[in-house]
Amino acid sequence: MKRIEVIKRLLKEKLELKGGNLTEQRVAVFDYLSQVENHPTAEEVFLAVKRKMPKISLATVYKNLEALVECGLISKLAHGDGAARYDIRTDQHYHTHCLKCGKILDMDIEDDLLAGLSIPEDFVATGYRLELLGHCSNCK
Amino acid sequence: MKRIEVIKRLLKEKLELKGGNLTEQRVAVFDYLSQVENHPTAEEVFLAVKRKMPKISLATVYKNLEALVECGLISKLAHGDGAARYDIRTDQHYHTHCLKCGKILDMDIEDDLLAGLSIPEDFVATGYRLELLGHCSNCK
DNA sequence: ACAAAATCAATAATAATTATCCTTTTTATT
């Protein structure tokens, strides 16, 4: 089975759980994200997808990224300074975040940092975010 | 010596290092931040300071928060979803971040989580950010 | 006290994102 067919099957399954539909635009957005190493902004996804699908709208990209996040197919990296970024991975992992160019990259470490952490009683933790801040190879 | 005099002396000293001046607006912004337990947005700081200093502008609050961050007197918590928040503390510490109401609170833990972390070679780390995500006592 | 520099207030502009509104596509039902 072709790669794109695998993606369509996965998306259809996951989207249906939330009452969403499979569309060509959603496939294109997800497909692009799954091909890149970095974590692009909505704008970057838009520009890339636009090349293969010239009529797609930026608003559609935003809406579809949101829909994919909703059904757990991708994750959103909102770091505050500048635009949010999107990540094909949904498992817990950490990132390096360049303060100069804003690029976010995966950092592969197996340790569960929260393991030994004493969480406040009155707070229900559902997850956590760890980012290493600094300068990437290009910017240092 | 009165509290406000202590603040003025501290601000004057730190601001001068960056070529900045001591102004009543800066004192008011810093003073407010040092009195609250939570980490307010620029808008919230503006509304609070406005009560004592009705002519102050929102843009001034933004500029002054930025100036205070620049000279290391406060820190900025940019978490992406919504407005940035400001914190009187500048030492390394962690936060709980409520996904419902957006409130950010301090989490006091002594451990240095980065101690055992293997940082990628081509990345120059200057700091890190850890946030515990979930629901606060009011929202759970 | 006075000139130069910095900051202020008001407001315009920008950037990122979300909402609106009408058309098109997809899905469910006959």
Next chain:
DNA sequence: AATAAAAAGGATAATTATTATTGATTTTGT
């Protein structure tokens, strides 16, 4: 397969958070 209902798309307006601009005011160094 035809068709109605629901969902999604595209274009663009609106919103939100923030930054830039500009001319008036305040602060600082001499």
